[in-house]
Amino acid sequence: MPVFFSAEEYRTVxxxxxxxxxxxxxxxxxxxxxxxxxxxxxxAFAFDPxxxxxxxPFSGRFxxxxxxxTFHRLTALDELAWRTRLEGxxxxxxxxxxxxxxxxxxxxxxxxxxxxxxxxxxxxDEQDRRLREHKDFTDLLxxxxxxxxxxxxxxxxxxxxxxxxxxxxLGDVQPRGYSDEEVSQP
Amino acid sequence: xxxxxxxxxxxxxxxxxxxxxxxxAAGWSVVIFEKGRNHLxxxxxxxxxAGDFSNDEIKFMYRWFLGPDPLLEPRxxxxxxxxxxxxxxxxxxxxxxxxxxxxxxxxxxxxxxxEEDFRLLSEWGPVDGATVADWPLSYxxxxxxxxxxxxxxxxxxxxxxxxxxxxxxxxxxxxPGAPMYGALLSSAAAEKLGWHPYPAPTxxxxxPYDGRPACNNCGFCAFFGCPIHAxxxxxxxxxxxxxxxRAELRPETFVSRILVENGLATGVEYVDRAGDVxxxxxxxxxxxxxxxxxxxxxxxxxxxxxxxxxxxxxHLQTYALGKMPVRVHGHKGRSVTHVHDDHMVxxxxxxxxxxxxxxxxxxxxxxxxxxxxxxxxxARFAPWGERHKDHMRRSxxxxxxxxxxxxxxxxxxxxxxxxxxxxxxxxxGFPALRVTYQSHRHEQVASDYYGxxxxxxxxxxxxEWTLRATSPGTIDPVPVSRHVAGTVRMGTDRETSVCxxxxxxxxxxxxxxADSSLFPTGAGYGPTLTLVALAIRNTRALxxxxxxxxxxxxxx
Numbered sequence: 001m002p003v004f005f006s007a008e009e010y011r012t013v014x015x016x017x018x019x020x021x022x023x024x025x026x027x028x029x030x031x032x033x034x035x036x037x038x039x040x041x042x043x044a045f046a047f048d049p050x051x052x053x054x055x056x057p058f059s060g061r062f063x064x065x066x067x068x069x070t071f072h073r074l075t076a077l078d079e080l081a082w083r084t085r086l087e088g089x090x091x092x093x094x095x096x097x098x099x100x101x102x103x104x105x106x107x108x109x110x111x112x113x114x115x116x117x118x119x120x121x122x123x124x125d126e127q128d129r130r131l132r133e134h135k136d137f138t139d140l141l142x143x144x145x146x147x148x149x150x151x152x153x154x155x156x157x158x159x160x161x162x163x164x165x166x167x168x169x170l171g172d173v174q175p176r177g178y179s180d181e182e183v184s185q186p
Numbered sequence: 187x188x189x190x191x192x193x194x195x196x197x198x199x200x201x202x203x204x205x206x207x208x209x210x211a212a213g214w215s216v217v218i219f220e221k222g223r224n225h226l227x228x229x230x231x232x233x234x235x236a237g238d239f240s241n242d243e244i245k246f247m248y249r250w251f252l253g254p255d256p257l258l259e260p261r262x263x264x265x266x267x268x269x270x271x272x273x274x275x276x277x278x279x280x281x282x283x284x285x286x287x288x289x290x291x292x293x294x295x296x297x298x299x300x301e302e303d304f305r306l307l308s309e310w311g312p313v314d315g316a317t318v319a320d321w322p323l324s325y326x327x328x329x330x331x332x333x334x335x336x337x338x339x340x341x342x343x344x345x346x347x348x349x350x351x352x353x354x355x356x357x358x359x360x361x362p363g364a365p366m367y368g369a370l371l372s373s374a375a376a377e378k379l380g381w382h383p384y385p386a387p388t389x390x391x392x393x394p395y396d397g398r399p400a401c402n403n404c405g406f407c408a409f410f411g412c413p414i415h416a417x418x419x420x421x422x423x424x425x426x427x428x429x430x431x432r433a434e435l436r437p438e439t440f441v442s443r444i445l446v447e448n449g450l451a452t453g454v455e456y457v458d459r460a461g462d463v464x465x466x467x468x469x470x471x472x473x474x475x476x477x478x479x480x481x482x483x484x485x486x487x488x489x490x491x492x493x494x495x496x497x498x499x500x501h502l503q504t505y506a507l508g509k510m511p512v513r514v515h516g517h518k519g520r521s522v523t524h525v526h527d528d529h530m531v532x533x534x535x536x537x538x539x540x541x542x543x544x545x546x547x548x549x550x551x552x553x554x555x556x557x558x559x560x561x562x563x564x565a566r567f568a569p570w571g572e573r574h575k576d577h578m579r580r581s582x583x584x585x586x587x588x589x590x591x592x593x594x595x596x597x598x599x600x601x602x603x604x605x606x607x608x609x610x611x612x613x614x615g616f617p618a619l620r621v622t623y624q625s626h627r628h629e630q631v632a633s634d635y636y637g638x639x640x641x642x643x644x645x646x647x648x649x650e651w652t653l654r655a656t657s658p659g660t661i662d663p664v665p666v667s668r669h670v671a672g673t674v675r676m677g678t679d680r681e682t683s684v685c686x687x688x689x690x691x692x693x694x695x696x697x698x699x700a701d702s703s704l705f706p707t708g709a710g711y712g713p714t715l716t717l718v719a720l721a722i723r724n725t726r727a728l729x730x731x732x733x734x735x736x737x738x739x740x741x742x
Contacts, residue, residue: 022572022575024575026575058413075438085257098260146566151242177402186512
């Protein structure tokens with residue numbers, strides 16, 4: 001269940017991400033759960049601690065404890081920044097020290113509406129046409145799609161490490177690292 | 187008036203941490219104010235590290251984990267007055283705002299400056315439109331502190347490998363680490379052109395050092411905190427200061443004003459983490475907030491010296507990149523293992539090129555041999571749609587791209603400055619700092635001249651194609667360089683400099699600046715080791731425990 005998107009928005013954003021990073025012989029945005037990465041970012045405050053910064057120092061994939069899974073607690077200022085970034089300033093004076101801020105949530109709500117209720121069921125060429133037409137939103141979506149495809153899976157995307165596997169990338173290799181031979185030789 | 191501390195230190199980066207170490211070792215009590223969070227060290231047990239750094243591209247590259255968050259602490263930028271009040275608001279040369287400061291995100295290249303970098307005006311002469319100056323101290327004055335700084339933060343390098351290097355009183359504390367494969371290829375080509383690549387002096391352990399492990403080549407170096415603290419982030423001096431029992435570190439406290447009475451600082455006003463305004467008093471203030479925050483605090487405090495904030499310098503970075511015929515996997519290894527200095531040494535050809543361009547001379551800077559590393563950034567350069575995944579599978583960027591980044595010397599100009607933005611505020615309501623900056627023609631001509639040679643070198647190394655870019659310039663008018671210097675320059679003339687030869691404000695001599703703001707010129711090297719060495723020299727003088735002054739090179 002999405003924590004931020006409505007069911008319709010979720011379908012639209014998922015379909016849009018599938019056009020940005022398609023599925024071919026290798027998994028794409030759909031298999032990586034990129035839409036879940038974005039939903040988790042937009043709804044970060046549905047979790048405690050909020051899903052902003054994964055922990056450290058290791059993920060456990062190459063040894064050590066699985067520290068990434070425990071997200072950092074936010075300070076009051078961190079929370080103010082991230083709530084403002086995600087939710088917008090909403091007319092609240094304490095969030096408008098430099099004037100109103102449009103939140104990412106609103107940009108996604110508007111972007112999904114611009115792509116249209118029927119986006120998920122439209123033909124691929126038509127989907128691409130709409131993505132090109134609404135370039136500002138598509139640029140935002142692509143930025144987040146790249147993060148959700150190729151970032152650490154603890155943030156909700158890169159499910160099963162499919163984003164790293166198909167490009168033959170090991171990801172976070174601490175505490176194993178790379179041997180001197182792996183660094184110095186072809 | 188109560189004084190709980192001998193000195194207040196503002197900023198916990200390499201400069202402030204070093205000052206804390208030197209002063210506490212001399213028996214002083216200090217309090218360190220840091221506006222950012224503490225992700226570095228366990229304050230209850232300084233032998234334990236916080237364990238918050240990680241190989242996490244999202245956290246460090248896209249979510250401002252090390253701060254400053256551009257919403258909370260925006261900065262503004264314009265090229266000159268013709269841009270109006272500002273061209274950009276948000277991220278402008280953000281050096282981390284966190285315990286450890288810029289030391290946490292640097293990839294740890296820590297070269298010393300060369301002898302002539304301390305006497306640029308005498309050595310090479312004035313340049314129209316630039317405020318070229320000599321430093322009020324020589325390399326020989328600083329050498330003992332350079333040696334101490336290298337031991338303190340732990341530097342790996344090969345003394346004697348760089349024919350252009352300044353003299354040194356001893357070897358590096360550690361040998362160089364594993365060379366990156368791409369650097370071996372580019373170094374071989376550079377040598378064919380008569381250049382002199384050498385192992386980069388790196389604050390990155392090649393062997394266990396000072397209780398910290400050797401680097402294991404994970405590749406998450408520049409812009410990332412090191413998960414195993416193999417990097418010479420300021421954990422070493424900070425830990426020693428805290429263990430002494432004479433230092434208190436207060437994260438999440440923002441110093442908003444240095445208090446002055448009768449020409450001397452009496453303390454500071456600060457905003458604590460609850461948002462309350464408080465006062466702390468001490469006999470001395472060490473200001474180590476960095477190249478842009480230091481002048482901002484002086485301006486917020488009402489200091490009036492007309493040179494505060496002027497002569498801000500970055501580096502003009504010239505990137506020459508080539509697609510290599512084999513995988514060079516720049517994402518494995520400690521970011522940069524080889525550099526060369528040939529392009530910061532004018533020769534007959536470069537002097538002729540300078541004269542042809544109407545300049546008396548020009549200098550480039552240290553050239554780093556490196557390749558790009560990470561996957562999200564590679565994807566953002568890839569197109570979306572059907573071609574995206576072929577692009578990522580081929581990985582021309584992460585696996586095959588290799589090249590050079592020249593840290594071109596940026597001449598100081600009085601019109602390049604940091605001041606307070608007339609409108610934009612930080613979250614606490616204080617004016618944001620504004621950078622007004624554009625390159626001098628010196629940097630642009632040097633970049634064109636050496637950039638072409640660097641592309642030639644890549645072709646010689648086998649590159650199938652090459653490209654060139656500069657920052658500021660082709661990429662963006664805002665310099666991406668995090669090397670910031672020069673904004674409260676030191677000198678002997680009270681009119682043209684803000685600080686004296688020992689880093690003290692001419693006008694308020696019990697305020698000592700301990701960061702790269704002091705630099706009269708920026709050289710073609712990163713500032714960290716030099717600012718740490720200056721902090722050692724100047725705080726030792728303050729505490730009456732001076733390092734020795736070497737009078738001549740060893741054997742000289």
